[in-house]
Amino acid sequence: MNKRLSSMAGRIMRAAVAAVCTVACVLSVSACGADDEAGKIRIGIKFDQPGLGFKKSGTYVGFDVDVAKYIAKSLGYSEDEIIWKEAPSKQREAMLQNGDVDMILASYSITDDRKRVVSFAGPYFVAGQDLLVRKGETGINGPQDLNGKRLCSVTGSTSAVTVKEKFASKVQLMEQPGYAECATALLSGIVDAVTTDDIILAGLASASRGRLRVVGKPFTVERYGVGIKKGDTKLASQINNAITEMIQDGSWKRAIDDNTKGVAYTPNAKYNPPTPTEGEKK
Incomplete structure (x- = not known):
């Protein structure tokens, strides 16, 4: 009888130790993930749009990427302090609401429906x-x-x-x-x-x-904004200041030219470069 109890107690103890180890491992991985993002800025972009947001051999290129880098630098982040996250169109609002990213630049048109759940800074570009x-x-x-x-x-x-x-x-x-x-x-x-x-x-x-x-005959107006968490007017103002500076110092035009090389493309001068005022306190 004592031997059976002793064996059972041993099994219970081993199971308990295994459970504790499993929890410790999970917590450790979670902590490591949080540590990896500490002190960095998380930016959502497209990974599959050449010229805007494109993942290429482990690097990220495109106009949206260039604007995002400029904004990040203005906010005090170096390029190696940016964590790029893929932001598919259908997931953008949820990513901002859940705090998965700090901002999104992903050919993200500013619309009244979207503004009900997230806020925008910008626009930084007006497409058609x-x-x-x-x-x-x-x-x-x-x-x-x-x-x-x-x-x-x-x-x-x-x-x-x-x-x-x-x-x-x-x-x-x-x-x-x-x-x-x-x-x-x-x-x-x-x-x-x-x-x-x-x-x-x-x-x-x-x-x-x-x-x-x-073809060069646009028939709609699409104002590209920087998606941010609902109501963050301070961040919107900081981003708008960065966009304005990017336009004024010539970096905005260089980014357009660099990402449309070899193409007879000129942004619609009626709307570009835009005036970024979205999301600020009125």
Whole structure:
């Protein structure tokens, strides 16, 4: 009897020790994760948009990335103190609300619906929905030429919604998970044009090495903002000051030029460079 009790007590003790070790390991990993982010700034960007936010061989490049780096530096963070996090369109509001990131620069259009749950600084750029076509295409010079054409955009994007609202009776719309897939469909002749914001199209055209071009007839206005936590007017003011400085010292234009090399692309001068006033106390 004593031997059985002794054996049972040993098993209970070993199980208890294992449970304590498991908890300790979990807490240790969590603590390490928190330590890794301590004293750093977490910025959400796109990882799959050439020219804006693109993950390339472990580094991050694009106009959104350049603006984010400038803002971070203005806030006192060096480049190695930035933690880049992928911010897919459908997850942006949740990432800010949950505190997963401190700010988001991811072709994030400022809209009234979004402002109900998050705040914005900026805008730092004003884009317009446009068309991307093959270099030799002469039959599409603007949205008026879309009748009977095959068009590609990304599922769930505001661009796809606009096409359905404005051109549903005129075009055949193919929806893809990303703009790279749309560009591939365009190059292979499956579709006649790709549509989204002009600066995104400029990035795709640049990546195509001259095989694609932006039509240059934008038909919407998209104000790109820096998404931040709801109500943080102090941070909004600091970000707006950084954007203004970036525009004034020429860094903003250099970033545009660097990320649209080889493409005949010029931001709409009617709206750019913009005046960043979003999110501040009135």
